[in-house]
Amino acid sequence: MLKISSLKKLVTDSMAIDLGTASTIIAVKGRGIVLDEPSLVAVNEMTEEIVAFGVEAAEMSGREGRDISVRAPMIGGVVGDFERTKRMLAYFVRKAKTGGSNISLQAVMSMVSDVTHVEQRALLNAADDAGIGKVFMMEEGLAAAFGAGVSPSDKRASAIVDIGAGTTNIAIVAKGSVVHSTSDRYGSNAINESLATHLRRHRGLQVGEETIEMLKTRFAGTFLPDDIAKTIEVRGRDVETGSPAAVEITTGEVYPIVEAIVRRIALRVKDTLTELRPEVAADIYDRGVILTGGGALLEGIDQYMRSFINLPVAIADEPRYAIVKGLLSMFEDEKLLERVSINELGVLKGADAPFEA
Ligand SMILES: Nc1ncnc2c1ncn2[C@@H]1O[C@H](COP(=O)(O)OP(=O)(O)OP(=O)(O)O)[C@@H](O)[C@H]1O
């Protein structure tokens, strides 16, 4: 009979990790999505120590004490601050783990298609330091496609556009492979930046990230609204006097700011679709484009895209979770996982002994 201790050693968590610019989402085989938190750390400026991660760090954001600053260690979809990404990932992984320290980990993660060797290595090292025994890496576009319901055995091509916070990844997928892709270090957060700049420069109001996000998700859209005079009050800090202040802005004022960003993304999609071989183009002509990522939740973006590219456009179910769902599905099919993982660097130390304590 096996002893308890050796039984414990047989337990492995298979994790899917979408480490994004804005949020980290983790799903565990058999348990589904177990973690969805902002990719943020709160740092004590005096000691450089991290005092909070994720949701807790986000709660401090904008209202942090004098010595605390809240930072995003991932930039444009890649590791911007290695030390802090590593610590943040380790924290999330620990939190998402099923239980006890004896549970070992294997994980599949995604990365944008134009990732450099240096960036890839940083991500792998961060995962290794987070105590993940074995790491598989796959292209984000492929994960997004599988998560949006594209079958790995489908011979015909599908187009998936993932609009994240800091990246837009366009992938054409057929037979479980990426046949063409482009990626931009430009995403939905560009809208936040533009809105904040507009408020500061034209309305003399400095606003926090939380306020901007609220403005974007509740008030901004990609179509010229019927009532362009509709107003919303935005609060913040007066640029000149420094005093607490508020301004009223109209949908008519917000619309062109949002439209300019969405147009740039749509243009990139349109351009990418001109680079396809005829058979692939024919498939996409029939099927159109699937949108994933949080950027797909912007009011009316599917309609905007549809009229811009003149093709059908659909939004995946739970678009923010498409990638993590696609990653998780890899554990159902080991051969496929083996085939799609792109890491000559990927099998890191400890990979042969995944049952570390
Ligand atoms: N309801 C909504 N309306 C408009 N935008 C939204 C909504 N919900 C989320 N977003 C935007 O989606 C973006 C986050 O998307 P997502 O979680 O896919 O990003 P990410 O994976 O962290 O980033 P990246 O893929 O670029 O690394 C943010 O810019 C956020 O403002």
Ligand SMILES: [Mg+2]
């Ligand atoms: Mg993403």
